[in-house]
Amino acid sequence: MDQLNRSLQRRAIVFVLLAALGLAIILCTTIGPAGIAFTDVLAMLVRRVPLIGSLIPRGEWPANYEVIIFQMRLARVVLAALVGAGLAASGVVLQGLLVNPMADPYILGISQGAALGATVAMLSFGGTIIALGIYAVPLAAFLCGLATSIIVYHLARVGNRMQMSTLLLAGIAAGLFLSSITSYLMISSGQNAHQILFWLVGGFAGRGWDHVKILLPYILTGYFLMHLYARQMNIILLGEEPAQHLGIDVEKMKKVLLAAATLTTAAAVSVSGVIAFVGLIIPHAVRILAGPDHRVLLPASALTGAVFLVLADALARVVAAPEEIPVGIITALCGGPFFIYLLRKRNHPDF
């Protein structure tokens, strides 16, 4: 009956987190300067659900409230959830593959590459929009992030094998190199420096359904690929050779997972900037609470990452209202101390 209990437990954890995410999305959609009541938001949302939607009567709210909720707030909250899920899941995968507790989605230079791309895009277009419209910065960030990681992967390839320790070092070296270029561009850019910094810290200000549409396919495909390998990821923690002896095609697995994590992260960064700590602390926190089994760890981390970033973004909107602070500052502010707390509290030698 072991396995029955276990799969029940797995499902229970995922179900609870899913409910939490739903709640967080609704709750955070109500937050904002327009003071729309929670019940009204709930009614508006349920009315959009097919079949049961027609059962709910339209409330007394002004027509522009629906525009605020659906066109602005909901899109932003959903985007935060997707980015949080993508970063946390990628963090789980990279920590597992690199067998390194300090690994996060940015460790392979993706963020620094994306930052440079975004910086160049913002400077060349003066921050205003030309042919590519709002896609200019995300596209540049996405491509440069991807290009960086591809270069890093090639540096770490020895024959047919991907050397994970070299990968880590190559990622760090490439990251340092690129961020020095970004820093130079920022310093010499004068007035634009503020705008670039705002993007670098990461946030969702002014993002909408367009960004969700860009991101969604990457998150879904990336997560699907990662989840395919959930059981195998447990085994690779024993080491690459032992995993191969258990019948796993390790090189193929590494390639697929790195590609999935890279695409997911590059896409997330391209729409939100470099949001710190989510991909590092969420996997650790969930591992401590739910154990090391990736069949739970992966979905639970993705959901927890989504909840966390949705809440952090809400905080970013209200803390200094009507001004908004970048969500990356909130995540780092919450994340740092929380991480230290976890490290001090844990009593086993794992990560």
Next chain:
Amino acid sequence: MPVILKINDIECSYGAIKVLNGLSFSIGSGNFTGIIGPNGSGKSTLLKSLSRVLKPSRGTVLLDKKDLYKMETQEVAKKMAVVPQETAINFPFTVKDIVIMGRSPHLGRFQNEGEKDYAVARQAMTLTGTLHLEDRAITAISGGERQRVIIAKALTQEPEIILLDEPTSHLDINHQIEILGLLQQLNREKGLTIISVFHDLNLAAQYCDSLILMKKGAIFSVGEPSKTLTVDSIKEVYGANVLIRKHPVSGKPSIVLLTRKTQTCSRNGRIHVVCGGGAGAPLLGLLTGEGYEISTGVLNAGDIDWETAKVLNIVVIDETPFLPVSEQKHMDNIKLLADIDVCILANIPFGWGNLKNLEAVSFAQSLSKPIMIIEEQDIGERDFTDGKARLLYNNLKAKGAFVVHDEAAALKQLQNLL
């Protein structure tokens, strides 16, 4: 015995360095084979090429007549399990989690472990004596327990072959014996083919049906332990001087290492040692180390000092076990004394059986040979001849025998005398 693994002229290199150089052999199903050889002889590389980790640049490895490197990884994992030297696991998986991972080759991508898989894992844990640990974290058990868990994981694969790389080299002797005993049991009772790299020649000799002795990336010899492990082969392959004896219980070859000193020193001087019952063994070893020419007697065959003397290639006058020293042997002993430089008497008890040896010492003294007595206990406590031995003994002392209290002092005294 059908062949399960056939290695055909394989060659392996790391970069430009050729590590394996044209090896061929085959392993029969149900065999317990050990791979031995000095560091850098290619043992681990050979194991890697057998376990589908390092593809040979030339030659083939056939598993059940199929080319190992053309089979699917998963297909290989159903037939072959590998136990590494040590498994570092930093994640708090439970023992059960780890063991059930052995089912991986039998599961589809979306399949989770079922009741049957858990039954196989439980059986493997029972066999390896790890069932009571099933809910403990793998990070919280001892090295010996962890290695048994890894073997349980290997068994859960339900393989036909288990490859091991020095599976016990990090373990205490009790765990070494426990784990090798377990492997032997699996080999005998379940017909599991076992191939293991060994560092320890004695363990390899004890447990293996056959040994592959490697030297510089090639096979030096293959066969039963008694055929592969000889003084000459070890001298040739390891460059070490050893003695091969029969294990007192199993009768398998047992290797005794000789200290470096045994091989280098050479001093002039013939020394006869009168000893018995183990009292002389350390002295015989020390004297051999110093390079003196040594004889001893009379000793009963099978006595510990007799065995030591035999092992050290010392001239021994021996008597049939349990018989008192006969006149004949006594005379042989006395004949030896004519040519010696010093006679040493160890701290031994005297009874009617060996009183003649004491007489021999007296005889040597009468030839004006220097006599040295190692006295740790008063003669009164070890005289069982109603005072006869005491008389002879005290006479020796009275006539100027040197008395020392331990072997080290004896060596020092000896250097003054010669």
